[in-house]
Amino acid sequence: MKALCDKYARKLVGQGLCEADTPLVGGLDAELEWNKPDPRIATLAPLFDLLPINSLVFARPAEPYAGIIDFLASPEPEAPPVTSLRPEDTETRTFLHDIPVCREFTAQAMAVALSRRKAVIVPGQGIVSCGTVSPEQGFVFFSSTLFACFVLFFSRYLAEARHGAPNQRFRAAFEAAVARLAAPRHDLPGLTTSPLDTGDAILAAMTEAGRAVVGHGLVDSFFGNISCRLDDTIYISQTGSSLDELEGCIDACPMDGSSTAGLTASSELTAHEDVYRLGDARCILHGHPRFSVILSMDCDRQECPDRGKCHVKCTQCRTVEGVPIVPGEVGTGLTGLCNTLPPALASAGAAIVHGHGLFTTSPHGFAQAFAALLDTENRCREAYFHRLDQLLAAKPVT
Incomplete structure (x- = not known):
């Protein structure tokens, strides 16, 4: 189990979803294993007792994802709290349905959200996702949450530009996200051109x-x-x-x-x-x-x-x-x-x-x-x- 926790922590970093040495990945087999020691394990470990899970991923995403999810999960001034996000992409409809937002980084509060969904956003902290079979599931739900939020953020900005105009708060968040986008790749990987005849x-x-x-x-x-x-x-x-x-x-x-x-x-x-x-x-x-x-x-x-x-x-x-x-x-x-x-x-x-x-x-x-x-x-x-x-x-x- 420790090897699997290490593997998916590396994948999170390798795919640019988290900064190096930031993901926490836990897996329960004969005993609970983590990819690394961290004081936040004291808060996260009780989730294994509160939920029917055997794996968990927690991390503050890399930019621009961190700024995007914090913006989406934060209400406009004088608006009611954001309790969930409802992206409309296929990945969300198929796997996530909606993404709950939890205001408290406590096991009890996060367990309520994770009892009905596979990932939860904790503004200012990051994303917690879980699985019932292996750490791979936590990795998938973590990644899918970031993908859905990215699509939602950029889609919403374009829609507001089309039907009105984004306000200053949205413009500032958008400009910060764009400034942190990775440059587009144009290099080709040199795939084989050998005949596909066997x-x-x-x-x-x-x-x-x-x-x-x-x-x-x-x-x-x-x-x-x-x-x-x-x-x-x-x-x-x-x-x-x-x-x-x-x-x-x-x-x-x-x-x-x-x-x-x-x-x-x-x-x-x-x-x-x-x-x-x-x-x-x-x-x-x-x-x-x-x-x-x-x-x-x-x-x-x-x-x-x-x-x-x-x-x-x-x-x-x-x-x-x-x-x-x-x-x-x-x-x-x-x-x-x-x-x-x-x-x-x-x-x-x-x-x-x-x-x-x-x-x-x-x-x-x-x-x-x-x-x-x-x-x-x-x-x-x-x-x-x-x-x-x-x-x-x-x-x-x-």
């Missing part, structure tokens, strides 16, 4: 590409999916697998359904199958780049009968930087992205699912699909600030 070659290429997607920060924690077609078989990452640790977590799924391998495959297997049927793609990459997600949720329609259900009911033909935006929920069903994503990808080679993430394809290999993923996110980031500048140019400061 199962072994495909497994090696998928593992390499998955690690690059995480390494370039194009995902939330390590989520996303990746696949490659060889004849009538799709090699695809398993549901819930870590894109940076795909060894042993890739399923070979015959497209005729003659195997049960699809039972553990990504929930988006059906969408991948139809993409391959409709076009000449050989591989698919899916990540959750932040500005692609943010711009997918920005809409200039003043009146819309489906507002609040855009992720499943939007019928507008929208694009961002030439990339189509489509609605669709994770998985299958009437509102599943399996119905909307394949035709968009087949025609454009890239598509953004509303509030969810970006998919790219290539008829050759993962180097081209990765380049398209990175380039689209960089263009979305640039488009975000260009759009914002245009909106604010004609707005008064309040």
Whole structure:
């Protein structure tokens, strides 16, 4: 258990979510282990008695995340206290639902929030997240909370610029966050261009590409999916697998359904199958780049009968930087992205699912699909600030 606590503490730092030596990760096996000694363990350890958990993560996030969550969790002057945040991205709908805010850094107060959700924000302190199986869950919920808050913050600022004007308090927080953003990456990881003509070659290429997607920060924690077609078989990452640790977590799924391998495959297997049927793609990459997600949720329609259900009911033909935006929920069903994503990808080679993430394809290999993923996110980031500048140019400061 100690090794797992150490591993996910390193991942939090390695992905830029926390500063070095700041995460506290605890895990309960035969006894309670922590990645390091810390006086705050005295406050956190009782949570293992108060809740049915076996792992816990606590840290003050790195910037710009720390400033973002403190701003979102703090009310406007004379407004009632913020008790929870309700981001509208797919990760929140799927995993978090909402994010409670706790004003007291005490085990009793945090236990109330964590009894119904997997993460809680403690303004000025950080985020506490937990899991019932391993420290990996705490890492995932911590990362997902930061992703959701980042998307919420930048989406809300753009919406206020579109429909009015952010006030001075919001402008100050926004300018501080922007000043602390990491510079966009333009370097490509040099993925293999060898032929993907054997199962072994495909497994090696998928593992390499998955690690690059995480390494370039194009995902939330390590989520996303990746696949490659060889004849009538799709090699695809398993549901819930870590894109940076795909060894042993890739399923070979015959497209005729003659195997049960699809039972553990990504929930988006059906969408991948139809993409391959409709076009000449050989591989698919899916990540959750932040500005692609943010711009997918920005809409200039003043009146819309489906507002609040855009992720499943939007019928507008929208694009961002030439990339189509489509609605669709994770998985299958009437509102599943399996119905909307394949035709968009087949025609454009890239598509953004509303509030969810970006998919790219290539008829050759993962180097081209990765380049398209990175380039689209960089263009979305640039488009975000260009759009914002245009909106604010004609707005008064309040």
